[in-house]
Amino acid sequence: MSPQIKKQTDFKTLPRPAKGNSMFESAYEIVLKNAKKEHVTVTVQEPIPADWKIMKESHPSQKATSNMAVWKVEIPAEGKTTLIYRVQVKY
Numbered sequence: 001m002s003p004q005i006k007k008q009t010d011f012k013t014l015p016r017p018a019k020g021n022s023m024f025e026s027a028y029e030i031v032l033k034n035a036k037k038e039h040v041t042v043t044v045q046e047p048i049p050a051d052w053k054i055m056k057e058s059h060p061s062q063k064a065t066s067n068m069a070v071w072k073v074e075i076p077a078e079g080k081t082t083l084i085y086r087v088q089v090k091y
Contacts, residue, residue: 004044005031010086025055027086034075044071044083050091057085 010027017023034040046069054061054069064070075081 004033009084014088022091023088024091025086025088027056028084030083031080032073032075032083033080035078037077039074039076039079041072041074044073045069046071046085048087048089050089052087052089055086055088057083059083061085 007029008026009029010025012025014023014025028046030044032042032044045064047067048069049067052067052069057071059071059073061069061071069085069087071083071085073081073083
């Protein structure tokens with residue numbers, strides 16, 4: 001697997017709906033690097049708790065389980081690709 005660097009780029013608490021659930025929105029950036037001489041496809045699995053919804057993403061994801069988002073990301077030979085996503089979480 002290629003080395004990766006993950007950082008949170010945004011976080012905000014959303015107004016509480018009438019029912020009183022807490023809602024948050026977070027954005028993340030994951031830089032995936034490939035040192036090989038050929039392109040590779042890597043699987044990125046991100047655990048996300050509670051009731052969640054991807055709001056925006058740079059690559060299409062799948063909801064593998066109730067608490068796991070999965071992306072298949074192609075990385076060029078000796079290059080890097082950045083996966084960016086924003087998720088809304090309701091507790």
